[in-house]
Amino acid sequence: MHPEIDRFAYLSSPLHRLDPRAKIAVFAAFLVATALVRGLPGALLALALAVLWVGVSRIPLGFVLRRLKAVVLFLSAFLVLLPLTHPAGWQAGLLRGAVIFIKGLAMVLTVFPMFGTTPFHTSMKALSRLHVPERLVAMILFTYRYLFGFAEEVRTVQQAARARGFKPGNNRRTLATLGNLIGLTLVRAYERTERIYQAMLARGFKHKFGTLHEFSFTWPDAWKSLGILLAAVALVGVDRLWPKFFG
Amino acid sequence: MAEVLRIENLSFAYDNGTLALANLSLRVKEGETVAFIGPNGAGKTTLFLYILGLLHRTPREVTVMGQTLSSPQAVEAVRGQVGLVFQNPEDQLFCTTVFDDVAFGPINQGLSAAEVKERVAEALAAVGLEGFEHRVPHHLSGGEQRRVALATIYAMHPRIVLLDEPTSNLDPRGKQEVTRLLKQFPGTQLIATHDYELVLTVADRVVLLNQGRIIANGPPLEILANETLLKANGLEMPLVMRYFLALKSQAVADGCP
Numbered sequence: 001m002h003p004e005i006d007r008f009a010y011l012s013s014p015l016h017r018l019d020p021r022a023k024i025a026v027f028a029a030f031l032v033a034t035a036l037v038r039g040l041p042g043a044l045l046a047l048a049l050a051v052l053w054v055g056v057s058r059i060p061l062g063f064v065l066r067r068l069k070a071v072v073l074f075l076s077a078f079l080v081l082l083p084l085t086h087p088a089g090w091q092a093g094l095l096r097g098a099v100i101f102i103k104g105l106a107m108v109l110t111v112f113p114m115f116g117t118t119p120f121h122t123s124m125k126a127l128s129r130l131h132v133p134e135r136l137v138a139m140i141l142f143t144y145r146y147l148f149g150f151a152e153e154v155r156t157v158q159q160a161a162r163a164r165g166f167k168p169g170n171n172r173r174t175l176a177t178l179g180n181l182i183g184l185t186l187v188r189a190y191e192r193t194e195r196i197y198q199a200m201l202a203r204g205f206k207h208k209f210g211t212l213h214e215f216s217f218t219w220p221d222a223w224k225s226l227g228i229l230l231a232a233v234a235l236v237g238v239d240r241l242w243p244k245f246f247g
Numbered sequence: 248m249a250e251v252l253r254i255e256n257l258s259f260a261y262d263n264g265t266l267a268l269a270n271l272s273l274r275v276k277e278g279e280t281v282a283f284i285g286p287n288g289a290g291k292t293t294l295f296l297y298i299l300g301l302l303h304r305t306p307r308e309v310t311v312m313g314q315t316l317s318s319p320q321a322v323e324a325v326r327g328q329v330g331l332v333f334q335n336p337e338d339q340l341f342c343t344t345v346f347d348d349v350a351f352g353p354i355n356q357g358l359s360a361a362e363v364k365e366r367v368a369e370a371l372a373a374v375g376l377e378g379f380e381h382r383v384p385h386h387l388s389g390g391e392q393r394r395v396a397l398a399t400i401y402a403m404h405p406r407i408v409l410l411d412e413p414t415s416n417l418d419p420r421g422k423q424e425v426t427r428l429l430k431q432f433p434g435t436q437l438i439a440t441h442d443y444e445l446v447l448t449v450a451d452r453v454v455l456l457n458q459g460r461i462i463a464n465g466p467p468l469e470i471l472a473n474e475t476l477l478k479a480n481g482l483e484m485p486l487v488m489r490y491f492l493a494l495k496s497q498a499v500a501d502g503c504p
Binding site for chain 2 (some may be wrong): 122199201203
């Protein structure tokens with residue numbers, strides 16, 4: 001299975017039709033607003049809005065959920081660790097952990113409609129048009145592309161080890177073997193990424209991204225963008241005003 | 248026929264000191280299909296990467312269509328004229344749809360949207376993959392991936408195509424399809440391969456490489472029938488040639504003219 005985020009970029013939804021430059025800009029604003037949220041009500045609203053964006057994008061829920069597994073695992077660490085370490089006690093720690101967990105989940109969910117409804121190359125071109133430096137755009141593109149190469153190398157090396165009867169255990173030999181496997185994977189992935197880069201150069205790649213996508217910002221784009229921006233503003237507003245009225 | 252590629256006294260060593268190409272000189276005429284055979288590590292892939300300036304920014308020993316590659320600008324210009332099909336198509340296909348992958352080269356050549364679309368349609372038709380535009384390259388079969396990889400190069404309308412092991416890891420049907428495509432290609436082709444069947448079907452000339460040196464350069468039947476030469480360079484005579492020579496000697500022994 002390839003973890004490409006833009007597998008459903010060719011579906012049709014109001015977010016698919018939104019101008020990619022506007023899409024990236026307004027969802028970036030929404031991500032910033034989510035990051036600014038401090039309380040639980042604001043975090044829950046951010047999550048609800050992120051779920052709404054995913055729903056509107058028509059990206060299959062199964063696809064999204066499968067990719068959230070690792071994120072949930074990572075964010076769960078805050079739920080477990082903060083109640084144990086927070087200076088104001090376990091209840092405050094749990095609340096803080098829950099806010100971080102929900103905010104994190106909302107932000108990752110937002111990335112799906114942000115980058116999953118446009119072919120990745122077009123998103124990169126949109127970033128360039130938004131005056132993100134070409135070097136940074138190139139780094140994002142290569143990181144994204146090389147992740148697949150790296151994941152495949154990991155899979156191959158794991159299979160080769162298992163095929164020769166390797167079973168991880170709690171001993172020195174396992175550590176030594178894992179060390180070798182990690183080293184080998186890195187070397188192979190490096191060589192592979194080198195070949196991919198050569199293949200791009202051989203086809204005339206000059207560190208600039210071309211796309212056939214003609215960017216155009218229309219009235220429907222303006223209304224959709226305004227809606228998402230208002231949601232971002234409302235999110236911060238609710239987060240700041242909630243303690244005053246209900247706190 | 249006009250000369251499209253000339254290599255003069257090319258030597259190249261990797262950073263670790265391994266000499267990959269040693270004093271290699273070669274000339275290729277327009278429309279010729281030259282097969283490079285040799286044991287692993289003979290320098291076949293290195294030669295292709297070198298020609299395209301992927302190992303050295305200014306491969307001044309290489310002249311393509313009269314243009315010596317002595318500047319990065321000359322190398323960039325030549326990349327539209329010379330296409331390279333990598334051994335592993337997964338190294339070559341990095342976009343999320345077949346269309347984007349085939350369009351990547353023509354877009355880099357600065358063609359208009361209409362021209363790019365036309366080139367993509369034409370290249371996919373040439374490799375028999377019409378209707379594959381929105382398919383995900385990674386989900387295709389090995390044979391289909393190889394054909395898409397060929398289409399990514401054909402779409403750039405290259406004068407010379409370099410193919411690194413174009414039939415490796417393919418099932419017989421995939422091999423047959425790729426061989427047919429190479430046979431039909433009207434331009435100049437340089438093919439690095441261990442597939443003698445492919446050599447006998449498509450090549451006009453065979454260059455035998457070993458340790459970065461050209462050991463032999465001549466007609467396929469002449470080189471592939473020379474068992475002593477092949478064995479001395481770590482290669483085996485193709486089975487079909489062995490049968491042919493055995494039948495011939497049997498016929499001579501039986502008194503046939």
